[in-house]
Amino acid sequence: MSDASDTNGPVLAADGRPLKASLNRALRKQKMRALMLIAPLLIFVLVAFILPIADMLFRSVENTIVRDTLPRTVVAMSSWNSDEAETPDEAVYRALFIDVFLASEAKTHTRLGSRLNYETTGISSLFRQSGREVGDMAEVYEDQFEDLDARWTEDVFWAEFMGDPAWFAQAQGAEDPGPTFVLKDGISDVLPKTADAYATFANFVQVEDEDNPAAEDPWALVHAMLYEDLTEQDISGYDGFGADLLADAAAAVEGFEAPSYKSSFIDMDEDWASPEVLGTIQAYSPPFTPGYFLKAVDMQLTPDGIEAQSEDRAIYLKLFWRTVWMSLFITGMTILLGYPVAFLLAKLPMRQSSLLMILVLLPFWTSLLVRTSAWKVLLQQQGVINDLLVWSGLINEAGRLVMINNQLGTIIAMTHILLPFMILPLYSVMATIPPSYVRAAKSLGATNWVAFWRVYFPQSVPGIGAGSILVFILAIGYYITPALVGGTSGIFISNRIAYHISSSLNWGLAAALGSILLAAVLILYWAYDRIVGIDNVKLG
Amino acid sequence: MIFFGQKKKNDITDREKGCLLADTETNDGFVVFDRVQKSYDGETLVVKDLNLSIGKGEFLTMLGPSGSGKTTCLMMLAGFETATHGDILLDGSPINNIPPHKRGVGMVFQNYALFPHMTVGENLSFPLEVRKIAKSDRESKVTRALEMVQMGDFLNRRPAQLSGGQQQRIALARALVFEPDLVLMDEPLGALDKQLREHMQFEITHLAHELGLTTVYVTHDQTEALTMSDRVAVFDDGRIQQLDPPDVLYEKPKNGFVAQFIGENNTLEGVVKEIKGDTCVIALDDGEVIDATPVNVSEVGQRTTVSIRPERVEYNKERLQEGAHTLKAEVLEFIYMGDIFRTRLRVAGSENFIIKTRNAPDQEKLKPGQQIEIGWLPSDCRALDV
Numbered sequence A: 001m002s003d004a005s006d007t008n009g010p011v012l013a014a015d016g017r018p019l020k021a022s023l024n025r026a027l028r029k030q031k032m033r034a035l036m037l038i039a040p041l042l043i044f045v046l047v048a049f050i051l052p053i054a055d056m057l058f059r060s061v062e063n064t065i066v067r068d069t070l071p072r073t074v075v076a077m078s079s080w081n082s083d084e085a086e087t088p089d090e091a092v093y094r095a096l097f098i099d100v101f102l103a104s105e106a107k108t109h110t111r112l113g114s115r116l117n118y119e120t121t122g123i124s125s126l127f128r129q130s131g132r133e134v135g136d137m138a139e140v141y142e143d144q145f146e147d148l149d150a151r152w153t154e155d156v157f158w159a160e161f162m163g164d165p166a167w168f169a170q171a172q173g174a175e176d177p178g179p180t181f182v183l184k185d186g187i188s189d190v191l192p193k194t195a196d197a198y199a200t201f202a203n204f205v206q207v208e209d210e211d212n213p214a215a216e217d218p219w220a221l222v223h224a225m226l227y228e229d230l231t232e233q234d235i236s237g238y239d240g241f242g243a244d245l246l247a248d249a250a251a252a253v254e255g256f257e258a259p260s261y262k263s264s265f266i267d268m269d270e271d272w273a274s275p276e277v278l279g280t281i282q283a284y285s286p287p288f289t290p291g292y293f294l295k296a297v298d299m300q301l302t303p304d305g306i307e308a309q310s311e312d313r314a315i316y317l318k319l320f321w322r323t324v325w326m327s328l329f330i331t332g333m334t335i336l337l338g339y340p341v342a343f344l345l346a347k348l349p350m351r352q353s354s355l356l357m358i359l360v361l362l363p364f365w366t367s368l369l370v371r372t373s374a375w376k377v378l379l380q381q382q383g384v385i386n387d388l389l390v391w392s393g394l395i396n397e398a399g400r401l402v403m404i405n406n407q408l409g410t411i412i413a414m415t416h417i418l419l420p421f422m423i424l425p426l427y428s429v430m431a432t433i434p435p436s437y438v439r440a441a442k443s444l445g446a447t448n449w450v451a452f453w454r455v456y457f458p459q460s461v462p463g464i465g466a467g468s469i470l471v472f473i474l475a476i477g478y479y480i481t482p483a484l485v486g487g488t489s490g491i492f493i494s495n496r497i498a499y500h501i502s503s504s505l506n507w508g509l510a511a512a513l514g515s516i517l518l519a520a521v522l523i524l525y526w527a528y529d530r531i532v533g534i535d536n537v538k539l540g
Numbered sequence B: 001m002i003f004f005g006q007k008k009k010n011d012i013t014d015r016e017k018g019c020l021l022a023d024t025e026t027n028d029g030f031v032v033f034d035r036v037q038k039s040y041d042g043e044t045l046v047v048k049d050l051n052l053s054i055g056k057g058e059f060l061t062m063l064g065p066s067g068s069g070k071t072t073c074l075m076m077l078a079g080f081e082t083a084t085h086g087d088i089l090l091d092g093s094p095i096n097n098i099p100p101h102k103r104g105v106g107m108v109f110q111n112y113a114l115f116p117h118m119t120v121g122e123n124l125s126f127p128l129e130v131r132k133i134a135k136s137d138r139e140s141k142v143t144r145a146l147e148m149v150q151m152g153d154f155l156n157r158r159p160a161q162l163s164g165g166q167q168q169r170i171a172l173a174r175a176l177v178f179e180p181d182l183v184l185m186d187e188p189l190g191a192l193d194k195q196l197r198e199h200m201q202f203e204i205t206h207l208a209h210e211l212g213l214t215t216v217y218v219t220h221d222q223t224e225a226l227t228m229s230d231r232v233a234v235f236d237d238g239r240i241q242q243l244d245p246p247d248v249l250y251e252k253p254k255n256g257f258v259a260q261f262i263g264e265n266n267t268l269e270g271v272v273k274e275i276k277g278d279t280c281v282i283a284l285d286d287g288e289v290i291d292a293t294p295v296n297v298s299e300v301g302q303r304t305t306v307s308i309r310p311e312r313v314e315y316n317k318e319r320l321q322e323g324a325h326t327l328k329a330e331v332l333e334f335i336y337m338g339d340i341f342r343t344r345l346r347v348a349g350s351e352n353f354i355i356k357t358r359n360a361p362d363q364e365k366l367k368p369g370q371q372i373e374i375g376w377l378p379s380d381c382r383a384l385d386v
């Protein structure tokens, strides 16, 4: 008995430390070394696989574009209910005016237009048009101030009027973009909206255009804000630079023409009064949206809630269903064709089985594109198989079979391409079944068939399971082959995902479709594990 | 145990017939190999001219080193390999063209080959199902077979849940449950530990005799062959070297291979000087001259190997029998093994001469370096081929 076990405390190692701690210390080095070995792969998988998938999952619900582009409108609209027949009040349109003005300066209004166009067609052109015309709405004020005094449109005047004197001294005549703009002390108290608009302008000019604000005419938006400030604020206390000009303007604004923003917008395009357009903006104003997922299952998020997509635009469920049943069918075909080959591979003497194995693996050594194109050559109506059939008289010239650019084409080509993924796991399982089992069955009186079906086949089932999972999961996400030989009736969901990624640029929808596909595979895998048991799957 | 009660009555007569057959190479045995040859590759013969007749109810063991063709013979009998030449007859009729499942031969495989996806009960009822035996009959037969191997409680276990010895019993029960006339066993005890093996040897022999089975048993373990069999066929190089009951095999090996393969054996080399009837005179290579029994030496001047079993050599003068031949020897090594003493001697130039003596109270314990005189009867000293 060691003295360690005499005490009641933790077992101690020879040096008096707790045995557990000593063991952990000894193991840590091993673990670290093991971790170092897999670290490159781990990092690679994390960067190249896990992160993109997380990004995809995020993109499928992410929707900050409305809120980023029209921040004021989103806030102003929050109390408006699209079910009401009433259009929103003036405050909403004023916010919209400022947002669209700024967005059109930053040229982000077209991006928002295309995004919202996925939901309601026509919004894209509405935004493009509005981006052009909000300028005119602001110029009404600019022109009236200019008529009052030409200095109201002068760059230097505005710079000195709004800018800190120290900044102005440096900025005058400085090279672009000049020193960073600083607002004059106290000007925000006198003219809050104007100061805010000018600061935004100065910042934009310096950061985006890299110009000197002291040498740029301010936006017409600044004049619109000045008008508002003058009607709302008491400027009598102001005695700084331009105080006299400001006092004149304050006296004059009462006579200014000031059309309401609401009527201006509705005059520009009556869509701005449509509850559908405004409702869409409102429906997509939260930072996260279920809209892409709803789209992916042929529903849509309308101002009135969730609705089924109209018949002619409902394509995704059909496509998902087709992807699943065709993948199952292809899996079944590979089992039927692959089982005898794997059986033969496991049975034949070494030399012949090596040769057969090379034939099985041969397709792996040619490019997927080449193999698929070869099927095109074989299957097309003027192709080799049809020519042979016509030549042998089995079909006549008019009756040439349509075997490509449809589901049949996809099934034939994909069965061929995925066959090795069925044969290899089947073979590796069959190779481990000792021949003595079948011999034993026969010696017990079983015919060849009974020995196969009752003794050999059950033991090869794990191979079928492994092959099926492999083939099915590969098939369900297949892209190139359906795209080349599937026509329109034989394409898979992945072709649609690719379309949204590269052609329609609707990445959110592509991400939602991809996420659903991923979830479907995981659910099937889980179900398979529950029913068959993943322990029953052997790859060798 | 009253399994296959009918056959039990025939037991004795069948076994007698088997023993009769032991000395006659007639073609009326239950299993007959008639000039059978086998080649797998068309270049070398794995089985060369095999003639063998096995009587009904006989327990015959094929014994030989690995690769000597034992399994091949068994496979030809079971129908999994075809003889390249010659006939195999079962109960008088040739079976070359009968497929394995119609031969009705029970077989126990070396790795047991219990179907892993079936329970013990399903394994046992498999041969009955394929024979379309009614369910109630099946159940009673399975139960009886399991009881026969004392495994009645294991009906619903899977093979993977059984120990090696239990699997062995189930394999045996499965081979017997459909009441075959002939049972083949290919090294069935090879994977078991020594104690279990000895126990199973006894049980298998017992069962085989009880049920009157004709058994062909393959092993490379000579003890197993000697303890279990009615007759042993010693295989080497695709031929039967000797076919005899165990005692004859041990005491009267017909050639050098059999003498070496069965039991321990001392050999001395020399030249035949004289042959007279059932004794001969051999001049050993170091000049000693001894008497021996000629086995396969035929002429004077021929080189020969003389074989003497270690336990037939005596050094205690009082125990030396009349007519024993004596030789001088020097003790090289003495090993105490409990029940026996094993002593290595230098005799007539050979340094590997072993003697075994029983650990009796009056037995002298020899010391290395001691000079002694050893002796044996000429009848225990057999002059064989080189």
Ligand SMILES: Nc1ncnc2c1ncn2[C@@H]1O[C@H](COP(=O)(O)OP(=O)(O)O)[C@@H](O)[C@H]1O
Pocket (backbone or CB within 6 Å): B040, B041, B046, B064, B065, B066, B067, B068, B069, B070, B071, B072, B073
């Ligand atoms: N299926 C086979 N194909 C080719 N050669 C074989 C086959 N089975 C056995 N052999 C050869 O035949 C010889 C005898 O084998 P086997 O009958 O298994 O011997 P044993 O059972 O006595 O060990 C060996 O040399 C072995 O290599």
Ligand SMILES: [Mg+2]
Pocket (backbone or CB within 6 Å): B070, B071
């Ligand atoms: Mg063997």
